[in-house]
Amino acid sequence: MTLLLTSVFGPYGVDDAYGRKENKMELFHNQVTREQGIFSYRFNHGSQGLYFLAENIDMPTAVLDFPTLKRFKKELKKGYDYIGISFIIPNFKKAKEMARLIRKLSPKSKIILGGHGVNIPGIESLMDYDYRCKGEGIYFLRELFGEKMDAPIRHPLEYSSFNRQVMGAPWPSDSGILITGVGCANKCRFCATSHFFGKYIPYLKTGRDIFDVCCRYEEEMGITDFGVLDENFLKMKDRALGLLELMETHDRHFSFAIFSSAETLKEIGDLDILVRMGITFVWVGVESKREIYLKNKDTDFPFLFKELKKRGISVLASLILFSEKHDKKTIWEDVDFVTSLGPDYVQFSPLGPIPGTKLYDDYERDGKLVKDVPYESQHGQGKIWFHHDHFSRDESEKFLRLAFDTDYIRNGASMLRVIKTTLAGYQYCSSHSDRRVKCRLPYFKKRLKMTRYFLPASTLFAQNRRSKTLLREIKKAYRLEFGRVNLRTLVPSLAVLFFSIKEYLRCRIISDVRIPKTSYRRQYKVPPQENRSAKPFFSDGAIPKIPYRLAEQPERS
């Protein structure tokens, strides 16, 4: 028996029969730095959930990520017993087409649907499939395949992102992904992930579990920096403190980019704990100036953000636009509030009634949903798909763009804001009396060395007054801390300058679309010694030596 797990096919971020150009496969360029021109980060994130699933079931599994339609059809010829398609709602048409092709080209394969798309109302009559995984997937697949439900969770070792480019210059994949748990206990009314999983499901339950995975990353891949996929990583405070204790006891220094609610950050108390833990980035849901959500009750955001940034922790603040409380005046009060906090990044997210959430149920009941908006247009980067008392759908698109512009003009390029925050972290750690804080200095130093290469290109492309001011401040701080630019800095800086000009011209003359390359991996489980089979699980492959690790398979198509 074999299983193929696949994401939906490309191209992505273009207008075609299956998708829309706004629905880009790049988290930052899609919904954070989207209006910042050449300063926008260009990263792709692999379909981490698929690799995680493959690692945690015994059935021989292949993962096909970012396929083309042609490549997907070719894969179907292998006659898998099961094919799992993961998709979000805007990719419904792609998933539907893939299911149709499976029935046609591999009729014996059973189709499993997963991801947020499975919550589309009446999906059973809209597309062909055999099983639908609503919520958590590992235990679903184990049950479906009759595997041991309580087998330990194995964490795969995967890069957090790939195909990375900053100002057109390649940025090496130097961080790994940690999936410590899925879902969130807070269950905010609009939140798709917390409703999807129902509750928080921890995969790495203790500080020791996380520490061990981090050590494996360092030993096998030389990675010490991690993006943590967990909606509220610090919510399990004992787990976080347990991790910190192990890191300090064993003198192993890792760094983490996390998501956290404000209440959880406050519960940590002394923010120096975050510095000692190596938290370098935190994504916080501000959502609104008003305390609509419990998670933000009594939060002094200006103070919290100032204290985080002072310690070198970059902050991404997200804000919801077009809530029930917004009219054409109050919406700007919220935009003004979040941008006044001086976060390093801002995500403006239009309120989106996503099937499966309480918000969707409320809007459905109240007749607020605009029924004729196709699923591929329900992506959060264009027009709202519900009736708002104060905004038309066309207006919502304009206001969304204006909000991003406002942040960019007021706060400058995010890349420069982050450099400034990193410089603050460097200064904070170097002057701190606590050895446990001070020992974080090498991280900041390494980052700053790298980011200095981007200053000449930034000088050439700085688009607004705030970016230019930031640049002046940053250059001054660099000179003070590290001296003047020398030849060893100048050469890479010129290379970045060259890449940035090339990228600028590419975006102006050709297009800014970047399509990730198809990735294909086969996951082999090496059976215990006594049962080891002489034959590979797949007829055209060999068993690799490393047990329970994803075997790299060069793409042949």
Ligand code: SF4
């Ligand atoms: S705190 Fe964040 S992740 Fe948790 S339910 Fe609310 S919006 Fe979702």
